[in-house]
Every structure is written in C-alpha cells, then in structure tokens.
Amino acid sequence: MLSTRCLSRATPRVPLPPQFTRNLTRHSRPLPRARARAAPHPYTQRFVRSVVTVTILVGTGATWQWLNGNKVLGEVYAEEPPPTPSEEQTLKFEQQRRQALSEEDNRSIISSQHVQVQKSWENPGVYAWGSNSGRVVAPDSQETYIKTPRRIPFFDNVLLRDIKLDRNFGAAIDERGDLLQWGAAFSNDTTQPTKTLQGKNLTSLAISRDRIIALSKSGDVYSLPVSQEEQLTGPKPPATSSWIPFWGSPSNNISYRIRTPQNLSRGEKVTSISSGLEHALMLTSAGRVFSFASGSQDYPRKGQLGIPGLTWESRPAGAFDAPHEILTLRGFPIQHIATGDYHSLVSDSSGRAFSFGDNSSGQLGFEFDADALHIDAPSLLPTQRLYAGSAQQAAVTNVFAGGNTSFLTIEAAKPNPTAPATRTNRVQADTWAFGFGLTGQLGTGRWTHTQSTPVKVPTFSGLFEYDEHNNSVIPIRLAYMSIGTTHAAAVLDNVASVAVSPTTGKRGNALTPNDTNWGRDIVFWGNNEFYQLGTGKRSNAPTPTYINPLDQKAEDERAASVLGSGSGNSVKAKREREMHRFQITPKQRVRVPALGRSVDMEQKVECGRGVTAVYSAV
Known part of the structure; x- marks a missing residue:
C-alpha cells in the first residue's frame, strides 16, 4: 500500500474552474426542493468524472507496487528506502585522550598555552x-x-x-x-x-x-x-x-x-x-x-x-x-x-x-x-x-x-x-x-x-x-x-x-x-x-x-595527536580548539x-x- 505521503503526492489537488466557483457563490442559499432535484450542473459532472479518474489511477498504481514487491519507479519516494541490516553502520564512540609518553608530553596534552x-x-x-x-x-x-x-x-x-x-x-x-x-x-x-x-x-x-x-x-x-x-x-x-x-x-x-x-x-x-x-x-x-x-x-x-x-x-x-x-x-x-x-x-x-x-x-x-x-x-x-x-x-x-x-x-x-x-x-x-x-x-x-x-x-x-x-x-x-x-x-x-x-x-x-x-x-x-x-x-x-594561537596548523596537529583517531574526534578537536587562545x-x-x-x-x-x-x- 502507498503511504499517506505517497498518496498525497500522487493525488494532486484539482482546482475548480472560476465559473464553477462563481456558481457556488451565486447559489449559496438553500435551493427549493423542486430545483434541488433538478439535473446536476455540467461543471459538477466534470469534477466528479475527474475525481473518479484519479482514484482509478491511484488504485492501479498501488496494485502495481504490491505486485512488484513494493518497488516504486521514478521519484515517488522523497527519501531513500531503509537500509538492510547488513548496511547499518556500527555505532562509534569518541576515543579517550591518548596516554602521555612523558611528563613533558603530558603538559602538552593538558595545556595549549604550554605548547x-x-x-x-x-x-x-x-x-x-x-x-x-x-x-x-x-x-x-x-x-x-x-x-x-x-x-x-x-x-x-x-x-x-x-x-x-x-x-x-x-x-x-x-x-x-x-x-x-x-x-x-x-x-x-x-x-x-x-x-x-x-x-x-x-x-x-x-x-x-x-x-x-x-x-x-x-x-x-x-x-x-x-x-x-x-x-x-x-x-x-x-x-x-x-x-x-x-x-x-x-x-x-x-x-x-x-x-x-x-x-x-x-x-x-x-x-x-x-x-x-x-x-x-x-x-x-x-x-x-x-x-x-x-x-x-x-x-x-x-x-x-x-x-x-x-x-x-x-x-x-x-x-x-x-x-x-x-x-x-x-x-x-x-x-x-x-x-x-x-x-x-x-x-x-x-x-x-x-x-x-x-x-x-x-x-x-x-x-x-x-x-x-x-x-x-x-x-x-x-x-x-x-x-x-x-x-x-x-x-x-x-x-x-x-x-x-x-x-x-x-x-x-x-x-x-x-x-x-x-x-x-x-x-x-x-x-x-x-x-x-x-x-x-x-x-x-x-x-x-x-x-x-x-x-x-x-x-x-x-x-x-x-x-x-x-x-x-x-x-x-x-x-x-x-x-x-x-x-x-x-x-x-x-x-x-x-x-x-x-x-x-x-x-x-x-x-x-x-x-x-x-x-x-x-x-x-x-x-x-x-x-x-x-x-x-x-x-x-x-x-x-x-x-587563535599564532601557529594554528601546529595547534590542529596537537589536538589531533591528543585525541587520537576515530569518529567524532574532528568535532571534539574543533570544540577544544575554540577553548584555546x-x-x-x-x-x-x-x-x-x-x-x-x-x-x-x-x-x-x-x-x-x-x-x-x-x-x-x-
């Protein structure tokens, strides 16, 4: 079945002719019973036929989609189909700061000003x-x-x-x-x-x-x-x-x-x-x-x-x-x-x-x-x-x-x-x-x-x-x-x-x-x-x-070295860099x-x- 979003895109709203709009305005008051049973206005018949036609087309499209394994041709979907379990990415967390190699290295890790x-x-x-x-x-x-x-x-x-x-x-x-x-x-x-x-x-x-x-x-x-x-x-x-x-x-x-x-x-x-x-x-x-x-x-x-x-x-x-x-x-x-x-x-x-x-x-x-x-x-x-x-x-x-x-x-x-x-x-x-x-x-x-x-x-x-x-x-x-x-x-x-x-x-x-x-x-x-x-x-x-520090390139290298490699480190490095002056x-x-x-x-x-x-x- 088509989703509500797909259905709304497949059934565009049909505007009414201006003559029909003026007709509705002219006859906005209740009509006498005898006139209410009279034959419908020609524009009313056209509108009903349009709605019936669109409904038949939507039904045909839904049937075609179901017969072809829910695959939709063209650009019916606004977003990509959900990934299969094999395509799902594994969650990665920010890595901890690397271990200092020496006391001087530890000072460099904890202080940009020291560097x-x-x-x-x-x-x-x-x-x-x-x-x-x-x-x-x-x-x-x-x-x-x-x-x-x-x-x-x-x-x-x-x-x-x-x-x-x-x-x-x-x-x-x-x-x-x-x-x-x-x-x-x-x-x-x-x-x-x-x-x-x-x-x-x-x-x-x-x-x-x-x-x-x-x-x-x-x-x-x-x-x-x-x-x-x-x-x-x-x-x-x-x-x-x-x-x-x-x-x-x-x-x-x-x-x-x-x-x-x-x-x-x-x-x-x-x-x-x-x-x-x-x-x-x-x-x-x-x-x-x-x-x-x-x-x-x-x-x-x-x-x-x-x-x-x-x-x-x-x-x-x-x-x-x-x-x-x-x-x-x-x-x-x-x-x-x-x-x-x-x-x-x-x-x-x-x-x-x-x-x-x-x-x-x-x-x-x-x-x-x-x-x-x-x-x-x-x-x-x-x-x-x-x-x-x-x-x-x-x-x-x-x-x-x-x-x-x-x-x-x-x-x-x-x-x-x-x-x-x-x-x-x-x-x-x-x-x-x-x-x-x-x-x-x-x-x-x-x-x-x-x-x-x-x-x-x-x-x-x-x-x-x-x-x-x-x-x-x-x-x-x-x-x-x-x-x-x-x-x-x-x-x-x-x-x-x-x-x-x-x-x-x-x-x-x-x-x-x-x-x-x-x-x-x-x-x-x-x-x-x-x-x-x-x-x-x-x-x-x-x-x-x-x-920012004068040698920004060296500061970026220091931040990258301190944080190590891994997903999310670029964001954290930027946040850390903004703290330094x-x-x-x-x-x-x-x-x-x-x-x-x-x-x-x-x-x-x-x-x-x-x-x-x-x-x-x-």
Missing part, C-alpha cells in the same frame, strides 16, 4: 598579518591580504630589538643593532629585508609618513628616508674616523641626519622616542621632552610639537627638523611619551598627564571646540575628575596614542587613615580611552565618532587576580599597549608561569607532571578592514577580543636550540597602519 610557550622558545621569529599591498607582511607573496598570522621566513630563528610596520614599508632592528628595511616604499626591486643603517647599535624605532627615526644605545637619534633611492642619492653625513686604517662605517653610504638635541646636560641622553605622521618626541634621562619635524612632506601645523606659535613661517633659522625643547614641561619630570598621527601625550612621575596637538576628535581629552581645533601648548588633563565622588586618589601610570585615539592607564586607591602614610587600601587599575572610535578602536564596545571625555575601557578596568606566590589579591594591570592607526592590541600583566622545564622546578618547588607554562593574555580590537586583527574575518571589533610569552632566559645559546627573550606585539606583527624580542 605555545615552548614553541615560541624553540622557533623564534616574526608573525605578521593584515594588508599586504606593499609586500610588508608577506614580502614573497602577491596576496592583497594576509587574513591570519603568518611567519615571515626571512626572520625564522632571528631575534629582534624592535619592529615597526606600515602598509607600504617595514623596519626592524636585529640582535646586533643594525637596521633592516623592506616593502614597496623602500624598493620595488627588493623582496627581502635589507640592511641599511649599520654599526650604530640601535635599540628602538619610530616611523613617520616617509622617514624612520632610530635611537641608539648611546642616546643618539637618527632620521633617514624610507626610500632606498633617497638613501643612496641624498646628502651623506661626514665620514666617521676609525683607529683602524681604511676602515669606515658601512652607513657612510646612507643618507641620514642626526637629530640628537645639542643642549643636553652632562650625563643626560635620549632614552625614548615616538613619532606621528609629521612630528616626533624625544624623552631624555632627565625627564625633559624635545620635539621635531619627523616627516619631509609637511611641516607640523596642528600644535603637535608643543611649542606655542611655532609654524613653518616662524621657525628659527637652521634645519627645518631641528629639535626644540618643550619648555612648558620643565619642572615636570616626564616618564612616558606617546604620539598619534597629529597629537601628543606625556605623563610625569607624579601621576599627571598632559596633551597637545590636534583635538578634532577629542583625542586630547578636552571638549571639542570648532573654533579651536588645535592646542599648541601642553595642557594638564583633569584626571582626578574621573574619580569624583569615589574618595579615590588617581595617578596616571602611562599614556598611549595612535591615529586619532588616546589611552591612559590610571591607578586609584582610597587613603587609609588608620595605616601608615605610605599604605593605602586595595589599588584599582583602570584604562581610559578618548578620541575617534567610529570603527571600534576605543575598545569600549561602542561606535563613537567623537569621545572628548575619557571613558573607561571595561575589559582592562577593575580586574584582580590571586597571586599564589605572594598569597594575595593583586590588580591586573596592563603590561603595555600597541596602538595602530585604527586598531590596537593590549598585553595584560597577569601572573604568568614560564619557569617549567624538565630540569628545573616551578618557583623552586618540586616539579610535577601537571605543572605547565602559560603566558600573558593579549587582546585585539578596532578596525579590521585589512584583516589586521588576526581573526580571519573582516568585521570590526569594538570590544577587545582574543584570537593566543597567549604571548613574557621575558625569560631560555636556551634557544636553533641558536645554540641562552638568551633573555620575549614575544612582543606591534600594531601599525593596517598591519600587525608579533616578534621574538631581546
């Missing part, structure tokens, strides 16, 4: 992602975007002191202190990083729109063009003397300028540099701040130099990029400096913060004023007002900036009158953001065009953790932030464990098979137009978010097998203009 830390020590290098239009994140590839972290083969087993990236050029300082450059803006004919400024023992970098600012260990500041052609054809510095005859510096063939301030006191030197698109700041060991024009296309004109009244027309005689001390900051021992595209922030040892430059998006922390878009003198930020009514005393601990956004890290605590003057109640560590946030780069979970009043970033504010080593609850601070033009990353200073190895115990205690390494939490947020967040997707993220390795002295020696190294993150990198730093 990440170990691999960062065993395979130092650079992971990069984002825009590849200038062949920066993947110099040997013509791909437009690198959607997830990918290693740059040139830097395999290479340790760096610093790295800075733009969509069109990249710059790095190797372990010896030499400058490496690559990218389309450097040279269209060069596909690998090339040494340029050498023999200066460089320690850190900053980049403007078209120049590179480099700081040496001795405190000298160098400014050189990004373009290789300009380096080779531009004016060369005077030849440096050497006690070895006929031995000159290889950098004498490179065009560069020395921008070290001339009026430093005895023993004073530049300790930190930071650059925007057109300006740069220099911080000295005495807490003084100098500024100068770091680009060659446009002279800073939005007050970001911090010198009231300084313009291209009013600049003093001499080089256009001569350093100028920001005299307004004298008497405030500055500890930290930061620069955005066209604005600057500084903070001193007493917990005060100052800002100056462009305020068109509220990135200085002051109310937007259409008649005064720029502030050319350092102005004190009213940070204590952020804690009004809480009886907490606030102190700025650091400043960060990039693009048109700014960030402050503040520690606040209530004074304890019953304790000594040097003691307070529990310290609360907060992060505040202000400026342009239309693509989520403020990290507050909102899409804000202009945020002139600092707003707290919930992800990094009011966090605490228990420190087992000190048996106390401590605030979770930020280790540092890296702010790109429209996206950012933050590394939390949470308690990490990087002392577990087969030969040494954990914090001096006996080593157990369940002791594992883990690093610091790192999150990304903001604009993702060029896949610079590393999520593999293009959607912006207004809230700080984790990404990238954790960045803090500084630790380790032996690097590829280098054959022990070094103090860590992983660092760098956000640039539409690009991001994580590198092994010394």
Whole structure:
C-alpha cells in the first residue's frame, strides 16, 4: 500500500474552474426542493468524472507496487528506502585522550598555552598579518591580504630589538643593532629585508609618513628616508674616523641626519622616542621632552610639537627638523611619551598627564571646540575628575596614542587613615580611552565618532587576580599597549608561569607532571578592514577580543595527536580548539636550540597602519 505521503503526492489537488466557483457563490442559499432535484450542473459532472479518474489511477498504481514487491519507479519516494541490516553502520564512540609518553608530553596534552610557550622558545621569529599591498607582511607573496598570522621566513630563528610596520614599508632592528628595511616604499626591486643603517647599535624605532627615526644605545637619534633611492642619492653625513686604517662605517653610504638635541646636560641622553605622521618626541634621562619635524612632506601645523606659535613661517633659522625643547614641561619630570598621527601625550612621575596637538576628535581629552581645533601648548588633563565622588586618589601610570585615539592607564586607591602614610587600601587599575572610535578602536564596545571625555575601557578596568606566590589579591594591570592607526592590541600583566622545564622546578618547588607554562593574555580590537586583527574575518571589533594561537596548523596537529583517531574526534578537536587562545610569552632566559645559546627573550606585539606583527624580542 502507498503511504499517506505517497498518496498525497500522487493525488494532486484539482482546482475548480472560476465559473464553477462563481456558481457556488451565486447559489449559496438553500435551493427549493423542486430545483434541488433538478439535473446536476455540467461543471459538477466534470469534477466528479475527474475525481473518479484519479482514484482509478491511484488504485492501479498501488496494485502495481504490491505486485512488484513494493518497488516504486521514478521519484515517488522523497527519501531513500531503509537500509538492510547488513548496511547499518556500527555505532562509534569518541576515543579517550591518548596516554602521555612523558611528563613533558603530558603538559602538552593538558595545556595549549604550554605548547605555545615552548614553541615560541624553540622557533623564534616574526608573525605578521593584515594588508599586504606593499609586500610588508608577506614580502614573497602577491596576496592583497594576509587574513591570519603568518611567519615571515626571512626572520625564522632571528631575534629582534624592535619592529615597526606600515602598509607600504617595514623596519626592524636585529640582535646586533643594525637596521633592516623592506616593502614597496623602500624598493620595488627588493623582496627581502635589507640592511641599511649599520654599526650604530640601535635599540628602538619610530616611523613617520616617509622617514624612520632610530635611537641608539648611546642616546643618539637618527632620521633617514624610507626610500632606498633617497638613501643612496641624498646628502651623506661626514665620514666617521676609525683607529683602524681604511676602515669606515658601512652607513657612510646612507643618507641620514642626526637629530640628537645639542643642549643636553652632562650625563643626560635620549632614552625614548615616538613619532606621528609629521612630528616626533624625544624623552631624555632627565625627564625633559624635545620635539621635531619627523616627516619631509609637511611641516607640523596642528600644535603637535608643543611649542606655542611655532609654524613653518616662524621657525628659527637652521634645519627645518631641528629639535626644540618643550619648555612648558620643565619642572615636570616626564616618564612616558606617546604620539598619534597629529597629537601628543606625556605623563610625569607624579601621576599627571598632559596633551597637545590636534583635538578634532577629542583625542586630547578636552571638549571639542570648532573654533579651536588645535592646542599648541601642553595642557594638564583633569584626571582626578574621573574619580569624583569615589574618595579615590588617581595617578596616571602611562599614556598611549595612535591615529586619532588616546589611552591612559590610571591607578586609584582610597587613603587609609588608620595605616601608615605610605599604605593605602586595595589599588584599582583602570584604562581610559578618548578620541575617534567610529570603527571600534576605543575598545569600549561602542561606535563613537567623537569621545572628548575619557571613558573607561571595561575589559582592562577593575580586574584582580590571586597571586599564589605572594598569597594575595593583586590588580591586573596592563603590561603595555600597541596602538595602530585604527586598531590596537593590549598585553595584560597577569601572573604568568614560564619557569617549567624538565630540569628545573616551578618557583623552586618540586616539579610535577601537571605543572605547565602559560603566558600573558593579549587582546585585539578596532578596525579590521585589512584583516589586521588576526581573526580571519573582516568585521570590526569594538570590544577587545582574543584570537587563535599564532601557529594554528601546529595547534590542529596537537589536538589531533591528543585525541587520537576515530569518529567524532574532528568535532571534539574543533570544540577544544575554540577553548584555546593566543597567549604571548613574557621575558625569560631560555636556551634557544636553533641558536645554540641562552638568551633573555620575549614575544612582543606591534600594531601599525593596517598591519600587525608579533616578534621574538631581546
């Protein structure tokens, strides 16, 4: 017999002719008895004959099906016939995790973070992602975007002191202190990083729109063009003397300028540099701040130099990029400096913060004023007002900036009158953001065009953790932030464990098979137009978010090895992979097998203009 489903498909509903429908409507009232016995309407006869015909066809089909062993030709059934017992699959269950082969293997099984830390020590290098239009994140590839972290083969087993990236050029300082450059803006004919400024023992970098600012260990500041052609054809510095005859510096063939301030006191030197698109700041060991024009296309004109009244027309005689001390900051021992595209922030040892430059998006922390878009003198930020009514005393601990956004890290605590003057109640560590946030780069979970009043970033504010080593609850601070033009990353200073190895115990205690390494939490947020967040997707993220481990292929292999083979493991492996996240390795002295020696190294993150990198730093 045909099933109900088959019968319904074999007997389609026959629509009534419109004339018959109108006839029914016209005679909807009861007819007189004499008329009710009259001959049926012609359309009624046709409908009855149609129903009888269809019924006969269905009956014939059912009989044919029964005579042929319930086999149906064509597409009568909507689903496959039930399988025979011999075709039924045997149920398979997820296999248990495989047995560990050693204590170290057991740590790898129970902790993805342990594997990440170990691999960062065993395979130092650079992971990069984002825009590849200038062949920066993947110099040997013509791909437009690198959607997830990918290693740059040139830097395999290479340790760096610093790295800075733009969509069109990249710059790095190797372990010896030499400058490496690559990218389309450097040279269209060069596909690998090339040494340029050498023999200066460089320690850190900053980049403007078209120049590179480099700081040496001795405190000298160098400014050189990004373009290789300009380096080779531009004016060369005077030849440096050497006690070895006929031995000159290889950098004498490179065009560069020395921008070290001339009026430093005895023993004073530049300790930190930071650059925007057109300006740069220099911080000295005495807490003084100098500024100068770091680009060659446009002279800073939005007050970001911090010198009231300084313009291209009013600049003093001499080089256009001569350093100028920001005299307004004298008497405030500055500890930290930061620069955005066209604005600057500084903070001193007493917990005060100052800002100056462009305020068109509220990135200085002051109310937007259409008649005064720029502030050319350092102005004190009213940070204590952020804690009004809480009886907490606030102190700025650091400043960060990039693009048109700014960030402050503040520690606040209530004074304890019953304790000594040097003691307070529990310290609360907060992060505040202000400026342009239309693509989520403020990290507050909102899409804000202009945020002139600092707003707290919930992800990094009011966090605490228990420190087992000190048996106390401590605030979770930020280790540092890296702010790109429209996206950012933050590394939390949470308690990490990087002392577990087969030969040494954990914090001096006996080593157990369940002791594992883990690093610091790192999150990304903001604009993702060029896949610079590393999520593999293009959607912006207004809230700080984790990404997958850098070496996803190795993570997949680890998960497959841990789970073994068998049905259902792919689903379980995916579920386990989603539980893991990238954790960045803090500084630790380790032996690097590829280098054959022990070094103090860590992983660092760098956000640039539409690009991001994580590198092994010394």
